[in-house]
Amino acid sequence: MSETLPADGLLGWSWLLIALPLAGAAVLLLGGRRTDRWGHLLGTATVGAAFLLALLCTVQLAGQDGTPADVELFTFIATGELDVTAGLLFDPLSAVFVLLITGVGSLIHVYSIGYMAHDPGRRRFFAYLNLFVAAMLLLVLGNSFVALYVGWEGVGLASYLLIAFWYTRPGAATAAKKAFIMNRVGDVGLALAIFIMFAQLGTTSYAGVFGSVGTLAGGTITAIGLLLLLGACGKSGQFPLQAWLPDAMEGPTPVSALIHAATMVTAGVYLIARSAPIYDLTPTARAVVLAVGALTLLIGAIAGCAYDDIKKVLAYSTVSQIGYMFLAVGLGPAGYVAGLAHLLTHGFFKAGLFLGAGSVMHAMDDQVDMRRFGGLWNKLPVTFATFGLGYLALIGFPFLSGYYTKDAIIEAAFDRADVWGWLLGGVAILGAGLTAFYMTRLMLMTFFGRRRWTEGQHPHEAPAVMTVPMILLALGSIGAGFVLVVATPLADWLEPVFGPPEEAAHAIPPVVVAAIVTGVAAIGVLAAWLFVGRREVPVTAPVRVSPVTRAARHALYADAVNESLFMRPGQWLTRALVWVDNRGVDGAVNGLAAGLGGSSSRLGRAQTGFVRTYALGMLGGAVVVAGALLAVTAG
Amino acid sequence: MSLSHYLVLAAILFTIGAVGVLVRRNAIVVFMCVELMLNAVNLTLITFARSTGTVDGQIIALFVMVVAAAEVVVGLAIIMSIYRTRRSASIDDANLLKY
Secondary structure, three states, X not given: OOOOEEOOHHXXXXXXXHHHHHHHHHHHHHHHHHHOOOHHHHHHHHHHHHXXXXXXXXXXXXXXXXXXXXXXXXXXXXXXXXXXXXXXXXXXXXXXXXXXXXXXXXXXXXXXXXXXOOOOOHHHHHHHHXXXXXXXXXXXXXXXXXXXXXXXXXXXXXXXXXXXXXXXXXXXXXXXXXXXXXXXXXXXXXXXXXXXXXXXXXXXXXXXXXXXXXXXXXXXXXXXXXXXXXXXXXXXXXXXXXXXXXXXXHOOHHHHHHHHHHOHHHHHHXXXXXXXXXXXXXXXXXXXXXXXXXXXXXXHHHHHOOOOEHHHHHHHHHHHHHHHHHHHHXXXXXXXXXXXXXXXXXXXXXXXXXXXXXXXXXXXXXXXXXXXXXXXXXXXXXXXXHHHHHHHHHHOOOOOHHHHHHHHHHHHHHOOOOHHHHHHHHHHHHHHHHHHHHXXXXXXXXXXXXXXXXXXXXXXXXXXXXXXXXXHHHHHHHHHHHHHHHHOOHHHXXXXXXXXXXXXXXXXXXXXXXXXXXXXXXXXXXXXXXXXXXXXXXXXXXXXXXXXXXXXXXXXXXXXXXXXXXXXHHHHHHHHHHHHHXXXXXXXXXXXXXXXXXXXHHHHOOOOOOHHHHHHXXXXXXXXXXXHHHHHHXX | OOHHHHXXXXXXXXXXXXXXXXXXXXXXXXXXXXXHHHHHHHHHHHHHHHHHOOOHHHHHHHHHHHHHHHHHHHHXXXXXXXXXXXXXXXXOOOOOOOO
């Protein structure tokens, strides 16, 4: 990492980025019902203001050629051996994330004003959303792993609160718990990695850790890398901790768009990209990142093909796309920029897709079963157009966002020019084909074909407060890829963080890769049309299906595996521990107490109250003492 | 009369007193038996004092008598008080202080 500048000018105020949404959350939560009437406006305004401030900060950062700015705030923990100062690091990498979070966040706040208009808990919703934005900004702006961890837990809490927003529904409450617990598994990994840094390096600041990590033994670095990866997998819904993300769709749709598609779930990618200096030293951990990414992108894509719940299909699509990003950052310097570019474009089009799905649900009385949709394209023209653009961007339609960023990842995989490169590239291309298949299936089932609506439904287009954010995100879906890859390359902007972009020797010419990917995607679209579009869609899901379909419908049995490998043995363990505690520990203590009590009450019976009994005892005692004295003196 | 005669007499008196304490129920009689035991001990003390020619034993015997006098005062008062409330001088009736 290059040298940092003390923050001056606007960058010195970058703590306001976090403070504004946090203050919004505090006012809304503490203000109670008094803020019901204008709470949503305040919540939106704080995030909007943060976005403007982020823009100005980024302009200043660009003015100083991207030299990172360090903002010292206060001493967070001070003990003898260990000093943690809370500070912010505003560098090109965090600037990119701050713009994504506040930008997409503002749009989704605006959308939520319309989406949650009739919900009695709207103020609480905006309070939680603001809390999330504040925590997420702390996560990406912190200048140490401890600050990142605080934000990391903060977004986990906000995610939990928002998934369980409709907490009276058992499904939502369970999904929130599942998300929270599976995230804990990952968080333990992140915490352990930070502990190792404390123990071995005595510091957790990015500058300190990255400066001295090279002095550690190779095994220790690999351990840190793998533990960080575990944390990233938990937060980003990657294999083997991917099962919580689709269930998290129980939350309101804007939450799915903001937290479980555009920002929070990409925190894992941020963590790995931020920790690039660590992963540079450990090829083993980097290979595991690659494997996780490749495996997850296939799992997500396969499961996405089989679900009928529109939000779950999008959720598995998110899992799969984040798999692409992991694959990219696992490739090393060649892939960081590609992965982050895909993260940004994905943030646009996936948020747009989720908002579109929310608009469809809004129109269809909160129906999510795609088998009950159909023929919606002329009833919801704006939703159809914006959703369609997001769809095209996701499947990599030429010259839209996904085309540039996904192809860059696949190219980078092939550029390894070894057998693994070919394998990973092949997997990524296969994933692109599957993506095209499931997204086309979703489009066909939702917007085309016969109307399979429930009786009495009259779909209507959403109000402008919802459609405008969708239109803006659709514009991002069209242009973001071109802007980030061609017009103002992200690689140049991130140069202070990842070093100058190297001109890779292409194993396969990019044009050929693009042609192959587009061709495979076209095959996927065609297959979807053959299987879904050409035929009548049954209103109830067919029961007699192939084993592959059945496995995909169960998300490749991830829940069953978790249940049999971890949950059941865990329950047995807790039951055994409870038994040991009740019978062993409690038994010993209670037994001792009962034994003492029983024997003392028996002894107490000796106190009869008859004076003559006592007198006999005294006499007997005196005789014994006298006898003993005599025996001693005589002997 | 040799030393042992006095000691045997004291032993007999002490035994009579001890047995009386153990077998009699009337508080007054028990009380008198206790006095008997005390006086048996006094006899022993004075016997040994005479035989060794010192005054230690006689002094202790005096102390015992003083204590016994005080004890008689307190003890008889207690017995009187118990008799007034319970209409009985049997020590087996005064058995409330127990487990």
